[in-house]
Amino acid sequence: MGEYSKALEYYEKSLKIRERSLPPTHPDLASSYSCIGGVHSDMGEYSKALEYYEKSLKIREGSLPPTHPDLASSYSCIGLVYRNMGEYSKALSYFEKSNSIREKALPEKHPNRAVTNSDIGDVHRLMGNYEKALGFLLTALSIQENVECNPLECATTYMNVGETYREMKDYTTALTYDQKGLIIREEKLPKYHPDLAATYHSMSKFYFSTQEYSMATKYGQQAVEIGQQNLCSTHPHLVEYRETFEKCLSKRKIFY
Numbered sequence: 001m002g003e004y005s006k007a008l009e010y011y012e013k014s015l016k017i018r019e020r021s022l023p024p025t026h027p028d029l030a031s032s033y034s035c036i037g038g039v040h041s042d043m044g045e046y047s048k049a050l051e052y053y054e055k056s057l058k059i060r061e062g063s064l065p066p067t068h069p070d071l072a073s074s075y076s077c078i079g080l081v082y083r084n085m086g087e088y089s090k091a092l093s094y095f096e097k098s099n100s101i102r103e104k105a106l107p108e109k110h111p112n113r114a115v116t117n118s119d120i121g122d123v124h125r126l127m128g129n130y131e132k133a134l135g136f137l138l139t140a141l142s143i144q145e146n147v148e149c150n151p152l153e154c155a156t157t158y159m160n161v162g163e164t165y166r167e168m169k170d171y172t173t174a175l176t177y178d179q180k181g182l183i184i185r186e187e188k189l190p191k192y193h194p195d196l197a198a199t200y201h202s203m204s205k206f207y208f209s210t211q212e213y214s215m216a217t218k219y220g221q222q223a224v225e226i227g228q229q230n231l232c233s234t235h236p237h238l239v240e241y242r243e244t245f246e247k248c249l250s251k252r253k254i255f256y
């Protein structure tokens with residue numbers, strides 16, 4: 001729901017109980033650390049997120065077989081943090097570790113394999129490897145569109161594909177995928193959910209690229225307004241939303 005402070009409060013209560021009553025290598029402790037790491041990641045507190053994710057990973061590496069799906073989840077979580085920090089080579093390394101485990105442990109059409117392919121594809125996009133990115137992203141969609149999965153995960157892949165085509169300047173195809181992601185998120189998420197802000201930001205960038213500055217400004221403003229509801233003023237996502245919005249405003253003034 002995007003209520004990160006409340007989430008953190010309850011996860012920390014749970015952690016205190018588990019730390020008192022369980023041995024330090026118990027898998028439930030790893031789960032608590034991972035949950036807390038996830039909230040810090042969403043809040044843009046990436047160093048804290050890594051600290052908790054690495055605690056979780058240390059327990060899992062010491063207590064689970066090397067192909068256990070929970071290990072893959074830990075690697076993916078750490079990969080996402082490095083992706084958000086702009087350390088794409090490290091992110092790719094962790095996503096590939098996750099993918100290697102999931103290829104061995106899960107069926108070919110398992111939704112989690114799609115998520116990993118989507119994550120890898122998005123990092124390749126950010127590194128400018130667009131053809132590689134599309135290979136992984138479309139593999140993810142070939143799973144997500146044909147099995148029962150979390151529609152929000154599918155929406156993320158649609159947005160990643162849309163961003164890739166936008167950066168390749170194939171705007172017609174980009175808009176098709178962006179709109180698919182937008183429809184799902186608007187239907188499934190609360191009005192002020194942070195993922196909706198990210199979606200509106202993507203739409204703003206799309207319309208900025210196509211020089212439709214009025215639409216770009218509209219979506220940019222929506223991204224900023226939602227971001228201000230949920231994120232601290234220094235959160236990297238909100239900073240980016242504001243920068244995009246200011247660019248849209250300045251272009252709109254020139255053209256109108």
